[in-house]
Amino acid sequence: MTTAPDELLPSTQRALIHRLAVAQSEGRAPSAVAAVVRDGRIVWTGSRTSVEGHGPDADVQYRIGSITKTFTAVLVMRLRDEGLLDLNDPLEKHLPGTGVGEVTIAQLLGHSAGLAAETPAPWWERSPASLRPELSDVLGDKPLLHPVGRLHHYSNPGYALLGSLVEAVRGVSWEEALRSEVLEPLGLNRTSAQPVAPHAGGWAVHPWADVLLPEPSEDLGVMAPAGQLWSTAADLSRFAVFLAEGDDRVLSAASVREMRTPSAPPEAGDWQGGYGLGVQLARQDSGRTLAGHTGSLPGFVASLWISVEDGVGAVTLVNATSGTPAAAVAADLVRIVVEAEPKLPEPWSPLPEVDYALLELTGPWYWGTYTYGLRLTKDRGVALEPLRGSGRAARFEALADGTWVGLNGYYQGEIFRVVRRPDGTVSHLDLGSFAFTREPYGPGDAVPGGVDPEGWRGV
Structure with missing residues (x-):
């Protein structure tokens, strides 16, 4: 039996709907809807409901709570990419008068600004926004609870500040900026600040x-950038693909990769999770890393996760x-999808052309007595890997000046270059001041500290 490349096997589909059905039944949810994306496409949607004959589909809106924060972070990253601000700028530079102007934009994005988790009472998610018309009303008399930049402490008011930052720099409302700069370009036509039918109602289950009790649906006002949005399983699936691949109409792949990079140490004891720039990170027992965000507001819980390495993501919405x-x-x-249908590796194919200057660099190199192998990757990149024992492996991307920059691990951001002798032959490779030579401590090699002139010897 064969299936189309984007079609899930019947057994996989059965496992997915079973997981959702168990969750809706045991969680006693009025309804739940979910979707799965693979390789950039929605490949499965499913739903369960307590109302006979009525099941929500992937086009029904649910409130998504703090997943809104990721959308707000995208707007801030766009301002950075346009050169209108720097992530290390203090907030005061662009949004004066808040009383916490020394915190940086990056610290706000990564929840390391030391701000309180919540606004002063009453609980902002279940009370009218008219009670908190100004930023001072959401920050309170003591907005800073922790030393700035020292630890990760989740802060909802921090994202109210970021939303106001967007408004101050753009000169339009947060909602208008979001619609024109993110929602419309990505085709997220069913994502909005206010519910648009068909949408689910929010419920509390005793x-x-x-038995059920309807939950109020408040407009969050100045706190909207922290949790206002309504969306659908289909729209959030498309947004998950964007968080994995980027879209040059909104943010480049490099910028969304930066958002997925841990920005602050995790909370004590929470070494399976982390936070980037508006993106939550989670590590499963399998070692798989997920990126996305969770969300909740009275009457709703939501989650979006994607494994970039596997090209698989999922969305779950519950009322x-x-x-x-x-x-x-x-x-x-x-x-379920990754384990049931592992991603097939891309077929091997030779490089389109031979670069002999690069080809001569391949093979074994020595850092001291450690043995490494250098191989070519696509797009004139290189990879350096230990050939025995443990060591620091890394991939490098070519730069226009003929050097390479590290993409991962210990050497991320470090410059890798070829050092040539006056006659043009290769002397050694320089990686962040580490010299890699063709021989281990070869006579005359450019080894820091020099090589004993008597050379290698026995006992």
């Missing part, structure tokens, strides 16, 4: 009885205040 662990369900949907 913890000790199978209940608690009960169904949307984050765990979405992560499980990713795991």
